[in-house]
Amino acid sequence: MWRRHAVASLRFLIPMRLLLVPLVLMAALTASAQGRMAFDAETHDFGRLSEEEPGRHTFRFTNVGDAPLSLVEVESTCGCTVPEFTPGAVAPGETGIVDVRYDTEGRPGPFESAVRVVTDGAEPQDAVLRISGVVQPALAASGTRVGALAFETVDKDLGELGPDGVLQTSIQFANAGVRPVRVERVEAPAGVEVVFPKRPVFPDHLGGLFVTAEEPGALAVAGGEIEIPLALYTSDPDEPVKRLLIRAVWTE
Numbered sequence: 397m398w399r400r401h402a403v404a405s406l407r408f409l410i411p412m413r414l415l416l417v418p419l420v421l422m423a424a425l426t427a428s429a430q431g432r433m434a435f436d437a438e439t440h441d442f443g444r445l446s447e448e449e450p451g452r453h454t455f456r457f458t459n460v461g462d463a464p465l466s467l468v469e470v471e472s473t474c475g476c477t478v479p480e481f482t483p484g485a486v487a488p489g490e491t492g493i494v495d496v497r498y499d500t501e502g503r504p505g506p507f508e509s510a511v512r513v514v515t516d517g518a519e520p521q522d523a524v525l526r527i528s529g530v531v532q533p534a535l536a537a538s539g540t541r542v543g544a545l546a547f548e549t550v551d552k553d554l555g556e557l558g559p560d561g562v563l564q565t566s567i568q569f570a571n572a573g574v575r576p577v578r579v580e581r582v583e584a585p586a587g588v589e590v591v592f593p594k595r596p597v598f599p600d601h602l603g604g605l606f607v608t609a610e611e612p613g614a615l616a617v618a619g620g621e622i623e624i625p626l627a628l629y630t631s632d633p634d635e636p637v638k639r640l641l642i643r644a645v646w647t648e
Contacts, residue, residue: 431465431488433457433515435523442498442529444600446537451498455525459486469514470494477509477527496527504533504570505601532600536572543635544573545597554644557622563609565642571597573632579603583627587614590626607642616646 435457442451459465464485472479476499482492496511508528515521539546547569554565571577576596582605584590589608597603607624609615615622622645628638 429463430461431459431463431486431515432461433465433486433492433513433523434460435525438523439526439528440496442527444530444532445498445500447500447502447504447531447534450500451527451529453496453527455494455496456491457494457523458491459488462488464488466516467492467494467513468516469512471512472496473510473512476503476507477511479511481513494525496525498527498529500531504531505598506530530600532572533570533602535568535570535602536600539570539572541572542638543630543632544571544575544577545569545603545630545632545638546572547638547640550639551641552643554642556645556647557612559613559646559648561612563607563612563615563622563624563642563644565607567605567607567640567642568602569597569604570602571599573634574599575633576631578631580629580631582629585615585624587611588624592628596631605640612644613646613648620646620648622646 435455437455440453440455442453445451464487466485467481470479470481478497478499480495486492494511494513498507498509508526511525513523513525535548536546539548540550542550548567552565552567554563557563576598578596579592582590582592587609591606593603605626609624612622615624622643624642626640626642628640630636630638
């Protein structure tokens, strides 16, 4: 009795296994048909860019798979980087692009940004594209050069100051050289306070001086003219001492 039952069960199992074989093969064939993107390069170094010159680079990829793929999500890590990409499906063997634009305005100094690309029906499902470079401040080219530092001005005229006014102004500068420069100390007339960077200013970075005189009238000479000479002592070997002048007219 037991042997008859076993034989009957065996006869039932064999056809079921045979039915499963084509189903597994079909699933395997379906799974293997996938698109796959391969970028020519996933990083790009712009080198040095001007602050007035946006960086733009086109990343190219090829669908090396055997099914179409689409880019369904392309996002950057910050608003300074704007990506555009190939719309629609990219057939096997065809190429697509991700065009990346970096906005340099107001962003001096080194930068690094990333763009994440997510695909539909591709393996791997995503890729990360990276851009980097250094933005040279516009001031480095347009400012008044004193050694390695470029100043927005070395002779700043504030015009007229009223009797109840406080003299407050700033002078921005950029390191247009190739080495960090430290402002070690600033000499100014009595009654004038100057705040300056305590850390070195690296190449292609900005720094600034903030000048305050609580009683500018005490600095005035005949005719109400005010002249505030500043002497910046720096680590710049090209020209260690930078001399600036702030002028104004005191009116009572």
